[in-house]
Amino acid sequence: MNYFMTMYAYKAKRNDGTLVKGKLESQDKKEALIELEQLNLIVYSIKELNSALYKDIYIGKPIKSKDFVLFLRQFSTLIDSGILLLDALEILSKQIDNKPLREALEQIALQIKEGISLSEAMRKYPKLFPNLLVNMIQSGEASGRLDDVLKRMADYYEKQHRLKQKVSTALTYPAVVGAMAIMITIFLLVFIVPIFADLFLSFGEELPAYTQFVLNLSETTQRYWWIIILSGILVVYIFKELTKRESTAFIIDGILLKVPVVGMFVQKSILARMTQTLSSLLNSSVPILEAVDITSNVMSNRVVKKVLLESKQSLERGESLSIPMKQHWMFPNLITQMITVGESSGALDEMLHKVAEVYDRELEEASDKLQSLIEPILIVFLSAIVGAIVLSIIIPMFSLFETF
Template identity: 80%
Template sequence: MTMYAYKARNTEGKIVKGKIESPNEREAVLELEQLSLIVFQLNTLNTALYKDIYIGKPVKSKDFVLFLRQFSTLIESGILLLDALEILSNQLDNKYLKDALETIALQVREGIALSDAMSKYPAIFPELLINMIKSGEASGRLDDVLKNMANYYEKQHRLKQKVSTALTYPAVVGTMAILITVFLLVFIVPIFADMFTSFGEELPAYTQMVLNLSQVVQQFWWMILIAVFLLYYLFKELRKREQTSFLIDGVLLRIPVVGMFIQKSILARMTQTLSSLLNSSVPILQAVDITTNVMNNRVVKKVLQESKQSLERGESLAAPMKNHWMFPDLITQMINVGESSGALDEMLHKVAEVYDQELEEASDKLQSLIEPILIVFLAAIVGAIVLSIIIPMFSLFETF
């Protein structure tokens, strides 16, 4: 595939510029003609230089939520879909989202469905959003679907922010502890090691152990880095395997205090997703299937798969959840009430609000609990190294 830069004129006579990837020039011109573009300039580009490269997600969660909210507002205001796409593509700052919307607008102009055009950008538009838009196109309720999805992703963004806020502090303090330890072992301890050697006195076993550790870090730091990268790679590979990933996710949920916080965040996301899907008139089996794909935790995925099988047998959605340690009685009882009353989406919405509130409280408690523990941990590490230096100095002072 070769990358081409083109200049063309659309049906309105406006000049359009852009890039297209195609096997050859002829195919590139044909593809552009299918979009009702008359090409008058086509230049070959270096594919490696002009290929879009990004680390992580090309569109940040905050930008994506803002885009959906604006898109929903424009459609709800009665603005035509094509006009809304063009307005957004001109206003957005994110390059990847802007370029994607420009191409999507061209495809929609040619009669391609919005969901089909968006599906060509899986790194930007989640599968859940594409399925929901497809459902909205089929039912003629695209405005309602976009509004529900804007609300959903806004809640998901707030949920991620709460989790990120709770975990950022321990991550920063832990990183600082490692950096301070390495600094002391590499730069400070060797200075005193040379001084102790010059006195020729026998050092305490504890001090000698710290000096040996300092020498290991100085001489084999590259091996330590390689070992860290190998462990990280091994962990990523294990996460790809169903059995080991299921085991890791189960262990994370059982960690004291932290496990409870993770559990609440997962349940909040699960109930929010199910509620939004059912509120958008998505069939319950499809809603459970989509929610299963959205969830990252294998333990919850397995239970949701069992819940889908339960529904297919004509049983309750909550049946597999009742005897599972992951799901509290609140969820199973509210689901039973929702199924009995025919208002399952409302019950799930209420449960989502409860866990959203509990998650906020758990976030505050987790930070207040972890903060003193990390401070003590950091002080203990630094104190242990300083103590290893002070102990032999007292012995040396006594000899003089």
């Protein structure tokens, strides 16, 4: 996603009548005016500079996961130490390096001075502050437990960050090796195979069918490389478009969960995130219906999202949260049984927390196993590709040597 801070040109006067001209970055025109008023300036002209030259554009997320966790941890520590909310925001805005977050905190501090609540001010920056965090802060403001909520959210997002790192570490290696395999194959077909093709042609000998196939593939790659690249881009584009459709995305998410080896790993990571989120919400006194609804919105996998929504409907009918989960293949007995026990004992948040810890440990073990299993498979795969191309060259070489 792109994150934009708009540049405004303004003309204003100081209290002594001195004319001031300048440029100011802000989220919108209203906030720009508020910021200028805070500087004791009397604004009589302000206009947006639409040129892309005056905009900061951030490709991808405007803040990294680890920076966001650090911000929450620092924010939680300051509030827990008894520092006033406004002072804490001003302290953080001065020491945070991330520009979008720093500017957002400056604007939030100005809005709080006007009497706007922290959650309401944060809600204006959805690309920086997730809905889950904003809702939890709103709950903390209403209950007077903002310090506890911030601490829980810092713990929660720290766990989520570690979870993402585990998933990323496990899946990055095969992706890198796969990309290397493609690049090596293209290199051999475009630069190495043609050298031997000319050599074979000069001898005029009939080539084995397998060698001829590789030579034809090499010639096609050289001649139509741009079509191959465009086709790759087109496939990626079509896939992204398909994932935007709920029905297609639901099927893709379901297939992903059933892929051998990788599917089990993805399943554990999803269940770990789901139980962590639901446990944190319930522990913060969020009503269970609202907690399940928020958790379903947090989940990116449509299969889990659908089951959670069915669980919410089950609760609305006065039935157990676990009934739809028991009927679905993705949810193991451990989760459904622990939820049932938690509901009957009134300690659902504690039971979910224990399940989250179990899956967190299992995910770490699964990550190590996945890497140890995939590594030799990928090495064999890469060796097979290179070996197949080299073999297509060596086979006719033996025939040529026999003629001399």
